[in-house]
Amino acid sequence: QLQLQESGPGLVKPSETLSLTCTVSGGSISSSTYYWGWIRQPPGKGLEWIGTIYYSGNTYYNPSLKTRVTISVDTSKNQFSLKLSSLTAADTAVYYCATHRGDGDLPRWFDPWGQGTLVTVSA
């Protein structure tokens, strides 16, 4: 059974770059069955899809974040990562990684999710 765990700093300064890693256990990140996604949730607000990656490196990004986001995969470590640059207070949120899956060649739902990690952007 797949399990995902986010890791990274809890506090980042404005204008800096956030780096988070999601470690996958219980399955291979190189599986053709799965894609891998990042979602965030500002305090007291709703969910926002950030982006999705396939083990081959194909990526899909939220247009509103595309200029600041990079998602990559490290198959040797069974991990995928998120980098978000030019941070502002508006990027303060709980960041979740999730398996993005679906039958066939298009991911259609997120399951399971990591527990989430709170990232605060503040000087």
Next chain:
Amino acid sequence: QSALTQPASVSGSPGQSITISCTATSGDVGAYNYVSWYQQDPAKAPKLMISDVSNRPSGVSNRFSGSKSGNTASLTISGLQTEDEADYYCASYTSSSTWVFGGGTKLTVL
């Protein structure tokens, strides 16, 4: 980006049925049967409740069901229980090869 509109809140009494709607501002929801629903308890990660409009994953109560008509998807919870009180989010694939979440609905069980 496309948007999915949900009511901010719904409420119901134990034993009743409630429905949460998810309406697309463009044709995304209507064009694909790729709507999913998530339940989120406070300070917890979201949990998948429905995939592909109406498919219920193993382990999810059959009191939860999903449907779609035109540009509006719906989540229905029958036989409401106090444990169902949570936030609920819809999500959909869009024609721009992106994914979008609804704004979320807070369900209160009175």
